[in-house]
Amino acid sequence: MRITIVYDNQTRRDDLRADWGFACLVEAFGRRILFDAGAKGHILLGNMEKLGIAPASVDTVFISHGHWDHTGGLTDLLRRNTDVKLYVPASWRDYPEAEEVIRVADPLEIGDGIRSTGELESVEQSLLIEMEGGVAVIVGCSHSGVVNILRAAESAGKPRALIGGLHRFNQFDVLAGLGLICATHCTAHKDEIQRRYPDTWTDGGAGQIIELPDG
Ligand SMILES: [Zn+2]
Ligand SMILES: [Zn+2]
DSSP states (O other), rough: OEEEEEESSSSSSSTSOOSOOOOEEEETTTTTEEOOOOHHHOHHHHHHHTTTTGGGGGOOOEEEOOOHHHHHTTTHHHHHHHOEEEEEETTOOOOOOOSSSEOOOOEEEEEETTOOOOTTTTTTTOOEEETHHHHHHHHSTTTTOOHHHHHHHTTOOEEEEEEEETOOOOOOGTTTTSSEEEEETOOOTTHHHHHHHHTOOOOOOTTTTOOOOOO
């Protein structure tokens, strides 16, 4: 499995634009899933182009929650590729038209080895991808709570990697069992998490590519 951060508050490459928001491309089990869509369409599409990700190559879009910094680029993406399955949390009602829209409330199998936690706390869903020894957990802002998300992920397998925004999360001990932590976007306590988990910490930022062993 490969995860490429496309849109983030910071960037690792001078040719990519940093902007408040989050999006990443998840390549797993033969699928190409855009997880969230950043805040601005032109930045999303510009970064995708520089990363060699053609909009038409995306087959699935998974929106974690309805906030502007995760959905703002979606309309422009769908203009370039109408043939996607769009998974949105059930509480978000302002989603744009797409070929097929799946409104997610309960835990859901999206495909082989790919699941949604379901919408937790009526705000946000997270993406679970099977990997060696458990699952990778991909999150938007973790408004539903990292502890709740990791608990929900357990139903699919032991959480092995956590990637995305953790907002104001500060119950640092629950990260102890993870093999990879990429806390980025809105994460308030990046420095503290990195200090506690130097071996599993992985920097975020647009252009970051994370490869994880398949399950
Ligand atoms: Zn948010
Ligand atoms: Zn956010």
